[in-house]
Amino acid sequence: MTCKYPAAGPLAGIRVVDLTSVISGPGAMGLLADQGADVIKVEPPQGDIMRHRGDDENFTPGFVSVNRGKRSMVLDLKNPGAAPVLWKLIATADVFAQNFRPGVIERLGFDPDTVLARHPELVYLSISGVGRNGPYVKKRVYDPVVQALSGFADIQADPVSKRPKMIRTLIADKTTAVYASQAVLAALLARERSGKGQHVEVAMLDTMVTYIWPEAMAPFSKIGVENMDAASTLHDMIFPTADGYITLGAVSDKEWFALCHAIQCPHLIDDPRFQTAGLRNKNRQERMEEIEAALGPFRTAEIIATLEAADVPCAPVLSRWEMLSDPQVQANDIIHKIDQPGLGPIRQARAAAKFSATPNAPVPPAPGLGEHTVKVLESLGYGMDEIATFINTGVAAQA
Structure with missing residues (x-):
């Protein structure tokens, strides 16, 4: 089969049957597609819901970002005639992924026990909101629900009003995508060693509890001495300057000394509140207020240059919009322009990881709904009369 975007990357030769929708599942399988896997996105006749969350029919920038490089075929899995086709497709795959609500995949007849009984070498991925057991399993779950349940919104709470706040990006969905793609690759490596596939389960709630644990759950980690009143300090590490904002950090003694000299406050070095790393952490709010007061008169470019000369971690x-033209972002060549049918020229961030021996292909577009239905069916051995039927x-349906 001729392909405009030939397989390249470390996962070339791996086939994925992707029944996922929205962000977490498509994002996970999109990471595999970025690295060369042949990801066949099996969509219902109406398509993934994310196709329709914009002004352009069947495409949105968000849909493109997590589905680029995939092939799309339409199968109506509620139609009994679709099951034999999907079974035939699964027989060609290394990975099967789904993120239906609990009970749906069982009703369709493609639950993990049934699929792995027929194809024990398969890696079967299930992504869910909160897992498959417990009191919340029937809840409809989106990213904000997981931010609320996991303690993430509490971390962002306003220190004065105590009102919780959401992160204004789909952090639970996208973090789950990263965790899930890593888990699939681990299962593929295990299969390489044992010859056996397995069922991999990733819950968004589990992902975010794990994600926040190292520093955000530190007050609750040591059993018996939990700090039940632990709260964020007032300062958010954003410092106003005369013409903008910067951030900075000074963890080691060396960095702290350099910062004090750079902001022309050497007296802070001998301040008894800040003489050790422990004291600086204990008196964090006071330390941040001293730094903020000192930074106020400086212009951003001036103080950034001074801090960089002193080797203090900092950034404007x-x-x-400014990020797109930042010289480091441009030096990394991470933003690419592609021609997306249905949208026209758009920007996309390339895959973050770069491989020296197995480089990824150029950033490809996302598929149209059912764009590859006929070609995939042909590759499964169906003739044109059968496909027409x-x-x-x-x-099935085609674009």
Whole structure:
């Protein structure tokens, strides 16, 4: 089969059957597609819901970001005639992924026990909101629900009003995507060694509890001495300057000394509140207030240059538009322009990881709904008459 975007990358030769939708599942399988896997996105006749959350029919920038490089085929899994086709497709795959609500995949007849009984070498991924057991399993779950349940919104709470706050990006969905893709690769490595596949389960709630644990749950980690009143300090590490904002950090004694000299406050070195790393952490709010007062008169470019000369970790706070033209972002060549059918020229961030021996292909577009239905069915051995029957009876659809 001729492909405009030939397989490249470390996962070339791995096939994924992707029944996932929205962000977490498509993002996980999108990471595999970025690294060369042949990901066949199996969509219902109406398509992934994320296709329709914008002004352009069947495409949104968000959909493109997590589905680029995949192939799309439409199968109506509620139609009994679709099951034999999906079974035939699964027989060609290394990975099967789904993120239906609990009970749906069982009703469709493609639950992990059934699928792995027929294909024990398969890696079967299930992504869920909160897991498959417990009181919340029937809840409809999106990213903000997980931020609320995991303690993440509490971490962001306003220190004065105590009102919890959400992160204004889909952090639970996207972090789950990263965890899930890593778990699939671990299972593929285990299969390489044992010859056996397995069921991999990743819950968004589990992901975010694990994610926040190292520093955010420190007050609750040591059993018997939990700090039940632990709260964030007032300061958010954003410092206003005369013409903008910066952030900075000084963890080691060397960095602290350098910072005090750079902001022309050497007296802070001998201040009894800040003489050790422990004291600086204990008196964090007072330390931040001293730094903020000292930084106020400086212009951003001036103080950044001074801090960098002193080897103090720092950066200007950029808007998203400014980020696109930042010289380091440009030096990394991370932002690429692609031609996305249905949208036109768009920007996309390339895959973050770069491979010296197995480089990824150039950033490809996302598929149209059912764009590859016929080609995939042909590759499974179906003739054109059979394919026409599938389409006429609603089993499948094409773009």
